[in-house]
């Protein structure tokens with residue numbers, strides 16, 4: 001099944017903003033894990049978009065064990081059924097207790113819904129969240145409206161724009 005999504009607005013995130021928001025996410029998660037002193041056992045990044053914030057959170061919280069889960073659900077702005085292409089280490093994961101699962105954003109929530117079924121005790125965190133997926137995420141930083149498409153720095157490039165008043 002493939003839906004066409006109406007995105008009226010664009011929310012453009014720079015590398016600097018991504019870094020700041022990912023750090024804010026790390027600080028919010030600090031001390032909230034089930035381990036001694038509120039620590040987390042490991043981080044799992046939802047590839048590919050979750051890898052950048054996961055790296056920043058791992059650095060801030062001094063977490064050295066980082067794995068990935070690959071879930072494919074979009075081709076550009078068109079959504080299709082979510083499928084797991086690669087799973088994290090089975091022994092590491094268990095039911096997910098003490099593991100932070102990090103993604104760049106939650107939109108419809110379908111990606112995290114699938115991951116949550118696999119690891120029900122994990123803690124789910126994203127940098128950005130849209131209302132339809134908010135219930136799937138335990139911790140996030142910034143909410144944007146459902147009709148907004150978030151553009152990440154790795155999807156963009158600096159380019160020339162014409163001056164507002166063209167030269168005569």
Ligand SMILES: O=P(O)(O)OC[C@H]1O[C@H](OP(=O)(O)OP(=O)(O)O)[C@H](O)[C@@H]1O
Nearest residue numbers: 047048049073074106107108109110111
């Ligand atoms: O809440 P949902 O509606 O499921 O959408 C959110 C997911 O969509 C994007 O990933 P995408 O599948 O485009 O892959 P990518 O991370 O490799 O770009 C984004 O990085 C989230 O993982």
Ligand SMILES: Nc1nc2[nH]cnc2c(=O)[nH]1
Nearest residue numbers: 074107148149150151152
């Ligand atoms: N880059 C990007 N990927 C998405 N996947 C689902 N929603 C979005 C979005 O708003 N931006």
Ligand SMILES: [Mg+2]
Nearest residue numbers: 047048049050
């Ligand atoms: Mg993704």
